[in-house]
Amino acid sequence: MTLIDAGLIQDHNNSQLRHAANDYEHLGEQLARRNIDIDVVRKKVAAFGVAIPSWGVGTGGTRFARFPGLGEPRNVFDKLQDCGVIQQLACATPTVSLHIPWDKTSDWKALRETATRYGLGFDAINSNTFSDQSGQAHSYKFGSLTHGDAGTRAQAVAHNIECIEIGQQIGSKALTVWIGDGSNFPGQQHFRRAFDRYLESAREIYAALPGDWRMFLEHKICEPAFYSTVIQDWGSSYLAASALGPKAQCLVDLGHHAPNVNIEMIVARLIAAGKLAGFHFNDSKYGDDDLDAGSVAPYRLFLVFNELVAAAHEKVAGFDPAYMLDQSHNVTDPIESLMTSAAQVQRSYAQALIVDRTALDAAQDANDALLATQALKRGFETDVTPILQRVRLDAGGAIDPVGAYRASAYRQRVAKDRPVVIGGGGGIV
Ligand SMILES: [Mn+2]
Numbered sequence: 001m002t003l004i005d006a007g008l009i010q011d012h013n014n015s016q017l018r019h020a021a022n023d024y025e026h027l028g029e030q031l032a033r034r035n036i037d038i039d040v041v042r043k044k045v046a047a048f049g050v051a052i053p054s055w056g057v058g059t060g061g062t063r064f065a066r067f068p069g070l071g072e073p074r075n076v077f078d079k080l081q082d083c084g085v086i087q088q089l090a091c092a093t094p095t096v097s098l099h100i101p102w103d104k105t106s107d108w109k110a111l112r113e114t115a116t117r118y119g120l121g122f123d124a125i126n127s128n129t130f131s132d133q134s135g136q137a138h139s140y141k142f143g144s145l146t147h148g149d150a151g152t153r154a155q156a157v158a159h160n161i162e163c164i165e166i167g168q169q170i171g172s173k174a175l176t177v178w179i180g181d182g183s184n185f186p187g188q189q190h191f192r193r194a195f196d197r198y199l200e201s202a203r204e205i206y207a208a209l210p211g212d213w214r215m216f217l218e219h220k221i222c223e224p225a226f227y228s229t230v231i232q233d234w235g236s237s238y239l240a241a242s243a244l245g246p247k248a249q250c251l252v253d254l255g256h257h258a259p260n261v262n263i264e265m266i267v268a269r270l271i272a273a274g275k276l277a278g279f280h281f282n283d284s285k286y287g288d289d290d291l292d293a294g295s296v297a298p299y300r301l302f303l304v305f306n307e308l309v310a311a312a313h314e315k316v317a318g319f320d321p322a323y324m325l326d327q328s329h330n331v332t333d334p335i336e337s338l339m340t341s342a343a344q345v346q347r348s349y350a351q352a353l354i355v356d357r358t359a360l361d362a363a364q365d366a367n368d369a370l371l372a373t374q375a376l377k378r379g380f381e382t383d384v385t386p387i388l389q390r391v392r393l394d395a396g397g398a399i400d401p402v403g404a405y406r407a408s409a410y411r412q413r414v415a416k417d418r419p420v421v422i423g424g425g426g427g428i429v
């Protein structure tokens with residue numbers, strides 16, 4: 001099913017084809033001088049995909065306000081349609097990550113069929129025990145999986161198991177668990193007991209995982225609990241994942257760390273421990289800002305990918321991370337932000353692929369700090385845009401996704417059927 005007219009994409013591409021081809025050839029020559037085959041890099045980039053968070057296609061907001069965009073998706077089917085447009089034009093996001101109960105529908109079979117028609121599959125499914133749903137027996141105001149009350153914990157466990165059952169119907173292979181549990185005052189919570197209760201609850205969820213599933217534990221330093229969170233950092237996450245078993249791994253959301261934390265080193269540690277589940281990509285300046293991936297600190301994103309490419313290069317056993325975006329689009333059209341962010345993630349991957357690992361290893365062995373860091377910088381400073389353009393072109397997408405998207409007037413078209421939604425509807429995890 002095509003959402004954007006193929007003729008429009010082709011017309012848009014035709015005006016840029018010659019320049020794109022020349023740029024690719026020129027970059028190919030430059031890389032050949034560095035003994036890098038551009039076509040090998042291109043094929044790896046073409047095989048790379050990052051999942052779209054279903055909650056990302058709606059306009060986000062802050063705890064202060066939300067300013068709705070035009071033609072926001074009304075339900076999970078509309079969300080899938082928008083994800084289909086993103087994949088059709090940018091060709092880097094073949095899967096969608098759902099959030100329950102936000103994305104609940106009465107017909108999972110129809111949802112899966114719709115996704116297939118758009119060329120989409122489903123990545124990890126996300127549970128929600130950080131907000132109360134109408135009609136639920138117990139409130140999560142003071143916690144969910146770690147709540148002091150056994151009935152509340154049981155309700156949260158049951159919800160996660162329901163998410164696994166839904167995920168099985170749509171082809172997911174992982175459950176992502178992020179809890180808002182924690183405290184807002186010193187003394188409010190007994191740290192060790194709360195963590196023990198987390199393990200007890202998580203074990204019940206873990207026991208319900210199908211054989212080929214994984215459980216992704218997502219840590220976050222603060223918010224909504226602003227004094228302490230139960231799974232606050234990669235250490236707590238690692239302790240829990242280790243206690244649960246091999247199917248439990250640690251998910252790194254780039255925005256969920258203290259400022260200045262060396263995230264790429266955390267990634268390296270988790271890879272070494274066989275516990276890296278994957279990523280929620282976004283960017284930040286002050287906290288969990290949920291800014292577009294690579295919009296503020298592209299070098300940091302590159303350094304994360306440097307660790308990932310190094311692990312693949314060195315064939316680290318069991319290395320198989322899941323890649324997902326998780327960001328909030330408050331002032332942009334979410335479709336444009338998601339296409340741009342997916343390309344930014346692809347860009348970081350391509351830049352890391354062209355790092356000369358032999359030269360880097362040699363510089364490290366010789367304690368030559370300057371040459372070592374230059375080996376990284378050379379990858380980061382290479383403009384790999386021609387590779388990304390060619391990957392999109394080969395896949396039937398747009399050389400310039402945002403330009404083609406604007407020319408298509410897709411947003412104005414769907415806005416005719418989708419009424420403006422006022423306020424509410426946060427959901428940034
Ligand atoms: Mn996240």
